[in-house]
Amino acid sequence: MKKNVSLKDIANQVGVSVSLVSYVLNGHEKKMRVGEEIARQIKATAERLHYRPNQIAKSLKSKKSQTIGLIVGEIHYRFTTGIVRAIELEAKKNGYTVVIGNSHEDLGSLHELIHVLINRQVDGLIIVAAENAESEIEYLKKKEIPFVLIDRNFPSVESNFIGIDNYRIAYRAVEYLIRQGCRRIAFVNYDTTFFHLKERSRGYLEALKGQEPLLREIRKPFYEQDVAAAVRELTSPGVGCDAIFFATDTLAITGLKNLISLRVNIPEDVAFMSFDEAEAFALFQVPVTHYRQPLEEIGVSAVGMLLEEIQDGKEDGRDVKPKKWRQLYLDSTLVAGKSCRE
Amino acid sequence: MKKNVSLKDIANQVGVSVSLVSYVLNGHEKKMRVGEEIARQIKATAERLHYRPNQIAKSLKSKKSQTIGLIVGEIHYRFTTGIVRAIELEAKKNGYTVVIGNSHEDLGSLHELIHVLINRQVDGLIIVAAENAESEIEYLKKKEIPFVLIDRNFPSVESNFIGIDNYRIAYRAVEYLIRQGCRRIAFVNYDTTFFHLKERSRGYLEALKGQEPLLREIRKPFYEQDVAAAVRELTSPGVGCDAIFFATDTLAITGLKNLISLRVNIPEDVAFMSFDEAEAFALFQVPVTHYRQPLEEIGVSAVGMLLEEIQDGKEDGRDVKPKKWRQLYLDSTLVAGKSCRE
DNA sequence: TAGGTTTGCTTAAACGTTTGAGTAGAGCAC
DNA sequence: GTGCTCTACTCAAACGTTTAAGCAAACCTA
Numbered sequence: 013m014k015k016n017v018s019l020k021d022i023a024n025q026v027g028v029s030v031s032l033v034s035y036v037l038n039g040h041e042k043k044m045r046v047g048e049e050i051a052r053q054i055k056a057t058a059e060r061l062h063y064r065p066n067q068i069a070k071s072l073k074s075k076k077s078q079t080i081g082l083i084v085g086e087i088h089y090r091f092t093t094g095i096v097r098a099i100e101l102e103a104k105k106n107g108y109t110v111v112i113g114n115s116h117e118d119l120g121s122l123h124e125l126i127h128v129l130i131n132r133q134v135d136g137l138i139i140v141a142a143e144n145a146e147s148e149i150e151y152l153k154k155k156e157i158p159f160v161l162i163d164r165n166f167p168s169v170e171s172n173f174i175g176i177d178n179y180r181i182a183y184r185a186v187e188y189l190i191r192q193g194c195r196r197i198a199f200v201n202y203d204t205t206f207f208h209l210k211e212r213s214r215g216y217l218e219a220l221k222g223q224e225p226l227l228r229e230i231r232k233p234f235y236e237q238d239v240a241a242a243v244r245e246l247t248s249p250g251v252g253c254d255a256i257f258f259a260t261d262t263l264a265i266t267g268l269k270n271l272i273s274l275r276v277n278i279p280e281d282v283a284f285m286s287f288d289e290a291e292a293f294a295l296f297q298v299p300v301t302h303y304r305q306p307l308e309e310i311g312v313s314a315v316g317m318l319l320e321e322i323q324d325g326k327e328d329g330r331d332v333k334p335k336k337w338r339q340l341y342l343d344s345t346l347v348a349g350k351s352c353r354e
Numbered sequence: 355m356k357k358n359v360s361l362k363d364i365a366n367q368v369g370v371s372v373s374l375v376s377y378v379l380n381g382h383e384k385k386m387r388v389g390e391e392i393a394r395q396i397k398a399t400a401e402r403l404h405y406r407p408n409q410i411a412k413s414l415k416s417k418k419s420q421t422i423g424l425i426v427g428e429i430h431y432r433f434t435t436g437i438v439r440a441i442e443l444e445a446k447k448n449g450y451t452v453v454i455g456n457s458h459e460d461l462g463s464l465h466e467l468i469h470v471l472i473n474r475q476v477d478g479l480i481i482v483a484a485e486n487a488e489s490e491i492e493y494l495k496k497k498e499i500p501f502v503l504i505d506r507n508f509p510s511v512e513s514n515f516i517g518i519d520n521y522r523i524a525y526r527a528v529e530y531l532i533r534q535g536c537r538r539i540a541f542v543n544y545d546t547t548f549f550h551l552k553e554r555s556r557g558y559l560e561a562l563k564g565q566e567p568l569l570r571e572i573r574k575p576f577y578e579q580d581v582a583a584a585v586r587e588l589t590s591p592g593v594g595c596d597a598i599f600f601a602t603d604t605l606a607i608t609g610l611k612n613l614i615s616l617r618v619n620i621p622e623d624v625a626f627m628s629f630d631e632a633e634a635f636a637l638f639q640v641p642v643t644h645y646r647q648p649l650e651e652i653g654v655s656a657v658g659m660l661l662e663e664i665q666d667g668k669e670d671g672r673d674v675k676p677k678k679w680r681q682l683y684l685d686s687t688l689v690a691g692k693s694c695r696e
Numbered sequence: 697t698a699g700g701t702t703t704g705c706t707t708a709a710a711c712g713t714t715t716g717a718g719t720a721g722a723g724c725a726c
Numbered sequence: 727g728t729g730c731t732c733t734a735c736t737c738a739a740a741c742g743t744t745t746a747a748g749c750a751a752a753c754c755t756a
Contacts, residue, residue: 013667014498018742029706034744045703067473068419069742071410072711079474087438093430100456109470112454114442128451131409132421156356269636292634295610325355360712371736376714387733411712414741 017061025057026050037063071133080318081129081137083113083122090261090290091163091307092140098311099138106319108135115142123148130157136318138162143205153335158321160314164208170337172321174313176305177341178208182215185257185285185303185346190219192352194255194283198226198246200239200267201259212259212287226253236266243270247282254282255352261288268296284351299349306342313340359403367399368392379405413475422660423471423479425455425464432603432632433505433649434482440653441480448661450477457484465490472499478660480504485547500663502656506550512679514663516655518647519683520550524557526688527599527627527645532561534694536597536625540568540588542581542609543601554601554629568595578608585612589624596624597694603630610638625694641691648684655682 019037023030028050035044036054057063071077080103084092096112103110111134113125122142129137136158141149149169152159165173182199189197199216202209217225228242246253256271258264264286271278278284278298286293286302293300317338348354361379365372370392377386378396399405413419422445426434438454445452453476455467464484471479478500483491491511494501507515524541531539541558544551559567570584588595598613600606606628613620620626620640628635628644635642659680690696 013500016742020742030743031707031745032705034742038744040745044705047704050704064469064473066414066475066742068410068413068475069711070744072408072414072713072741073743073745075711077410088435093435096429097456097458109453109474111451114439116439127406131406132451133408133410158355265633265636272637272639291607292637294607295614295634295638297614297639358712362712372713373715373737374735376712377735380714382715386735389734392734408712411741412714414711414743415713415715417741 016066017063018066019063021061022054022057022063025061026053028054033058037065075133076135077133078107079109079111079132079134080315081111081113081125081132081134083115083125083129083137083139085115085117085140085142085163087112087114090288091305094305094307095162095311095314098308099315102312102315106315108315108319115140117142119144119148126152130155136160136322138314138318140164141166156325158318158325160318160321162310162314164206165339167207172317172338174310174317174340174342175208176310176344178211179215179218181303181344182212182257182259182287183219184215185287186216186219188346189255189257189283189285189352192255192283192354194352196226196252197223197255197257198228198253199257199259200228200230200242200263202232202235202263203229204232209259216257226251230263235263239263239266240270243267244274247271247274247276255285256282257285257287259287261286261290264288264300264302265290265292268292268300272296278351279353283353289347293349296351298351301349301352301354302347303344304347305344309342313342358408359405360408361405363403364396364399364405367403368395370396375400379407417475418477419475420449421451421453421474421476422657423453423455423467423474423476425457425467425471425479425481427457427459427482427484427505429454429456432630433647436647436649437504437653437656440650441657444654444657448657450657450661457482459484461486461490468494472497478502478664480656480660482506483508498667500660500667502660502663504652504656506548507681509549514659514680516652516659516682516684517550518652518686520553521557521560523645523686524554524599524601524629525561526557527629528558528561530688531597531599531625531627531694534597534625534696536694538565538568538594539597539599540570540595541599541601542570542572542584542605544574544577544605545571546574551601558599568593572605577605581605581608582612585609586616589613589616589618597627598624599627599629601629603628603632606630606642606644607632607634610634610642614638620693621695627694631689635691638693640693643691643694643696644689645686646689647686651684655684 019030019033023033032046033054035041036046036051037058041051082099086092100110111129113129115122115125119142122145126148138160140162141164146166146169149166149171160172160174162174165171165175186197199213201213213227230238230242246256256267258267276282284300286300289302289304361372361375365375374388375396377383378388378393379400383393424441428434442452453471455471457464457467461484464487468490480502482504483506488508488511491508491513502514502516504516507513507517528539541555543555555569572580588598598609600609618624626642628642631644631646
């Protein structure tokens with residue numbers, strides 16, 4: 013790799029000190045009363061040698077890397093791909109680069125990623141937390157590292173958070189199914205400690221208003237077989253289930269595959285509803301009714317909130333003003349298809 | 355953000371010089387004959403203060419960031435999501451972090467990303483190039499920056515490359531369709547200057563062995579309307595087309611949506627084949643026949659080749675040995691479904 | 697012409713780390 | 727007691743940048 017051009021190289025060529033070059037190239041020539049001719053020469057030489065400042069050296073000096081870390085649960089989730097672009101764009105607008113880390117939903121990986129990113133001096137973190145990540149969040153708070161959680165939060169740990177109101181959306185979804193004439197509505201969710209998923213179950217249960225629930229909980233590591241079993245059971249005669257509501261896109265797709273192979277007619281035999289959107293829905297013969305998260309908005313707001321957080325940290329005059337944590341709950345919109353007998 | 359613990363902090367606590375702490379924590383205590391008791395104290399203090407080396411400072415000194423840049427065409431492509439995980443894992447195994455950049459298939463963005471990443475001192479780049487990126491590649495070569503292209507290469511620019519043999523796979527796909535009894539096979543590809551896509555058309559045309567081709571070229575910015583038109587035309591009576599082969603996953607999905615809404619029976623009326631895999635195929639009533647790229651292998655090999663490249667650059671004793679560029683062509687495997695009357 | 701101000705630059709320290717060179721003191725040979 | 731070799735450290739420079747402080751020369755004032 014060829015040596016990069018440094019301020020020193022320019023300084024030598026022009027015959028001035030490194031500092032002067034730095035002043036000029038940072039636009040401080042007025043303030044520093046640099047001679048016009050010299051300034052011109054410095055700029056021309058920088059141009060000619062294709063000078064690009066070394067960000068590493070800059071960061072070392074400024075203690076700011078102009079980088080934000082984004083830790084996602086899994087890179088191929090629709091939530092992830094939808095949000096990454098918004099975050100990158102918004103970050104770039106503000107002069108920041110995004111480093112993406114993938115936790116694969118694993119707490120250990122999350123722990124390691126947080127440290128790797130901190131050691132690389134990211135200025136802040138946007139995190140889609142893994143299950144049981146409370147202590148990691150506490151750590152960030154203790155170290156006063158700017159961060160924003162998205163999608164998933166923890167009721168026992170106050171923090172910045174942007175996501176949707178899972179309870180309300182699940183509640184409204186069930187109301188919608190009832191309005192469509194469904195009488196025996198099942199809900200397929202993971203067996204999980206994730207608060208955001210439990211909120212979805214809570215919304216479902218409350219909206220049933222005393223009806224006997226049909227809640228099926230799927231073990232994540234065995235979700236394919238568990239979903240298959242749940243769908244088979246729910247659609248078997250005698251159960252009387254006339255609608256299945258899936259708590260995530262992965263569950264919905266797996267459920268739909270099983271419904272297809274069981275030759276269940278949607279929506280005639282059973283109505284189908286998904287909490288999340290999925291690309292794959294496009295190829296199903298019936299437009300699938302689902303909710304759509306405002307991914308773009310979540311991403312943009314997360315960057316905004318994080319940058320404010322970073323700003324706050326800087327002007328921190330060691331006055332111990334009590335920390336204000338902010339939560340932003342956005343709304344999902346219903347995309348009404350034809351899978352719930354509309 | 356709380357100040358991080360530095361070597362100096364440890365040195366002060368223990369009452370030794372910064373150098374000694376550095377030696378000990380880097381495992382050079384034997385070579386440097388550090389006293390046992392002191393070494394123990396240094397390690398204990400580092401542990402107690404939760405010392406984490408500042409990677410930025412390390413990088414500045416070593417000129418190595420232990421980071422590789424990955425530039426992808428679009429984050430939500432299946433190719434991308436499939437490859438990212440393999441690359442991240444393999445990189446981590448070797449002590450490297452991956453920074454992902456998204457060019458959105460735009461040459462300008464690619465140009466900027468390359469520079470941003472170089473300024474952040476990535477040790478090398480893995481690139482899914484945008485269209486007409488020849489000059490960017492030449493630039494990397496001139497600057498002697500280690501890089502590996504994946505998925506897409508340029509016949510006019512020699513470089514390291516890992517991908518599949520697009521010509522051969524397209525050729526074999528058409529042979530397969532012929533073996534399935536298809537007589538009038540259409541190929542839907544982008545209207546593009548991309549070599550890898552043109553190779554697919556070439557494979558298709560050659561395999562027809564003189565039959566009159568039914569090649570339809572889609573304008574990328576208008577692909578939805580163009581695919582709709584092409585599918586409508588190809589399935590209209592009189593054309594006699596009995597198989598449509600789509601050159602990419604996006605084209606295939608869009609094509610399939612249109613075939614569905616035109617109520618074309620697959621494979622009875624028309625056989626359907628896709629060059630690439632897509633998640634969405636799972637929800638189509640007929641298992642879709644397609645080829646599957648060895649994404650994992652491409653990712654792993656790309657990291658391997660890049661690290662060798664980085665290694666070479668280091669021991670570069672300024673002996674001008676001629677650069678050897680390497681190309682690795684892997685095979686796609688046929689995933690035979692039922693969409694081609696098997 | 698002495699004193700002060702302005703102009704236009706340079707010096708030096710700092711960020712946190714690495715690493716070759718330097719050195720004080722102990723031990724030993726002769 | 728002189729010279730040598732170990733041992734166990736410290737010093738200092740360097741990576742590329744920023745920025746406060748310093749300073750010589752020119753210019754101005756009275």
